[in-house]
Amino acid sequence: MKRRLLLAGGLAAGGFVVLRDRLSALLPGRGFDTAVRHPGQHMGHRLRELTRPGAPPAAQPPAQRKADVVIVGSGVAALSCAWALRRAGLDDFVMIDGPAPLGNAAWGSHPFSAYPRGAHYLPVPTRSSLHVREMLHDLGVLLEGPRDDAPLYDERCVVHAGVERVLHQGRWHAGILPPLAPHSAAQRQWAAVQAAFGQMRALHDAQGRPAFEVPLALGATLPSASRLDAQSFAGWLDAHGITDPLLRWYFDYSCRDEYGVEAALVSAWAGLHYFCVQRGQARHAEPGAVLTWPQGLGWIAHGLQGRLAPQQRMTGAALRVSRLAGQRGCRVTVLDEQGRLSALQARKVVVATPLFVARRLVPEHFDGLEQAPGPAMSPWLVANFFMRRFPAERPGEPLSWDNVVAGSSALGYIVATHQAIRTALPAGTVLTAYHALGAADNEARRRWAAQAPADELLALAGADLDTAYGREWKRWCTGAELTIHGHAMAVPAPGFLHEPLMRRARAALADGQDVLFAHADLSGYSVFEEASYWGVQAARGIAYGAPR
Structure with a gap:
């Protein structure tokens, strides 16, 4: 909400x-x-x-x-x-x-x-x-x-300007995800999950419809959707080696923010949808405004x-x-x-x-x-x-x-x-x-x-x-x-x-x-x-x- x-x-x-x-x-x-x-x-x-x-x-x-x-x-x-x-x-x-x-x-x-x-x-x-x-x-x-x-x-x-910030370790930082230490396990996991999101964004059907679309009814219906929908988003993150506590808080936060519950209770398809759906554009504004x-x-x-x-x-x-x-x-x-x-x-x-x-x-x-x-x-x-x-x-x-x-x-x-x-x-x-x-x-x-x-x-x-x-x-x-x-x-x-x-x-x-x-x-x-x-x-x- x-x-x-x-x-x-x-x-x-x-x-x-x-x-x-x-x-x-x-x-x-x-x-x-x-x-x-x-x-x-x-x-x-x-x-x-x-x-x-x-x-x-x-x-x-x-x-x-x-x-x-x-x-x-x-x-x-x-x-x-x-x-x-x-x-x-x-x-x-x-x-x-x-x-x-x-x-x-x-x-x-x-x-x-x-x-x-x-x-x-x-x-x-x-x-x-x-x-x-x-x-x-x-x-x-x-x-x-x-x-x-x-x-x-x-x-x-x-x-x-000033869209969002996060309080972490006594200091405010731009964005919702706090800064990750260079060359840390958290940064490597973040890079890996971003790559996985990129692969998901590339999924389309034969008519060129993306797998993740808003409105949902206009998106492609692919066999992979049912497989993803059968598991939780937390389970998907586990399978992809995303274990860092700060990253897991971030994904839980995103699911609570969008769906009202944490990642363990959300379909993996829905969790991915939040991160993989196309973002709108506007003149004189950054993408995703x-x-x-x-x-x-x-x-x-x-x-x-x-x-x-x-x-x-x-x-x-x-x-x-x-x-x-x-x-x-x-x-x-x-x-x-x-x-x-x-x-x-x-x-x-x-x-x-x-x-x-x-x-x-x-x-x-x-x-x-x-x-x-x-x-x-x-x-x-x-x-x-x-x-x-x-x-x-x-x-x-x-x-x-x-x-x-x-x-x-x-x-x-x-x-x-x-x-x-x-x-x-x-x-x-x-x-x-x-x-x-x-x-x-x-x-x-x-x-x-x-x-x-x-x-x-x-x-x-x-x-x-x-x-x-x-x-x-x-x-x-x-x-x-x-x-x-x-x-x-x-x-x-x-x-x-x-x-x-x-x-x-x-x-x-x-x-x-x-x-x-x-x-x-x-x-x-x-x-x-x-x-x-x-x-x-x-x-x-x-x-x-x-x-x-």
Whole structure:
């Protein structure tokens, strides 16, 4: 989530519960308020109980409204679907917001700065992600040449100098991997693994498609993919002799950052994908540059949401999607926060929710897969600290946009005002710290995060800031907001390329069914490009009869 999240929508990303605690114990004589948010927890659990096997069937209110298309969810896949429908000239659609509009792309605002509550950047898209380029062009970020090798982007959104740094042995260094001693075993292992990555990048099929591509669906399908997918990335590293502790931390960090869990729990194919996929280019920027905004990807999501007319949005959460008996079309039953039911009738429904939600909304579509566990979902903690001034820095590289502590189990912190500090530091800022809570005991970690006291969550959230600044940073902190995403992202565990729920959901699009699915889960891992791809594909299937 920190670097390329995905962006889940729908029921799992709704509503919130806020707890207020005065944490005066943080610093003698000082303290600050902490708000703890649990998006979707209350409504999500309520919907789970109403749709569990054996639950009494909900009342069926008459359809009070008709639309050509209903989109269930409001994350990036849903918003991308709405954007693509409008581009195709189809305006007769309704998006059901879910308990929390924008899902994991939600954001907040503070007098110091806007800030992300989820994913915070987008890699400059390649030509393969043309749908993302066209979206950015429509939003005014991509200024020229959406089909060029290196388009021109608004420089205010491109991260240039001071992209990332790492704290190692008391000093900040440029990049995420600390410097390796010349002629050391670590350096030799790094050279070997880079050579292996180069061989993987060269894999193509007879049509010239690369093995590793974004979106995933546009890449080659090679026999080697299944072999790699059958083992863990940690196992692949073991087999290639990568044993240095610092390198292993780096690869674990990368997997936690991208997939929410360490390398031992990630498919080798997915781990390699992170390092071997082609990076986008931009005019006047280094290869592999990234785009960001103070509110993270909330800027894009908010921009897409702002294109919708009021009548194209509906509050509440979908309880059930069912096909109409004896005729074409579907019915969507909606539950609002007050427990009232309503219904919509539509020609097509796009279920833009995580697969674990989709299988409850449309159980008959997944007949025969009742025992399939589906992808594991990694929980995340996103913490925003409101700083009235910047703490003093250690020696080495200056404050960067992305700041990581070597050896930490957390994922560091970003600076919301980075794009505005090229000449001078602003008076105040927001520091956003990320912690992937996913592990082999995902469910236990999720239960802990759902019930943990604010002070425990705060101690975890601030661990990297403690290492970087000692206790001083708390002196300048005026408040904190902690967001727990219980089901933040799908984990591409070994075997994920053949996950049955994913394959069944994709088949609906290929078959042109009345109920279509659109979510990053259809790719098996959660990043913006994948979520938006499936949203656009669903819209194109509706507009043109088949995905293009």
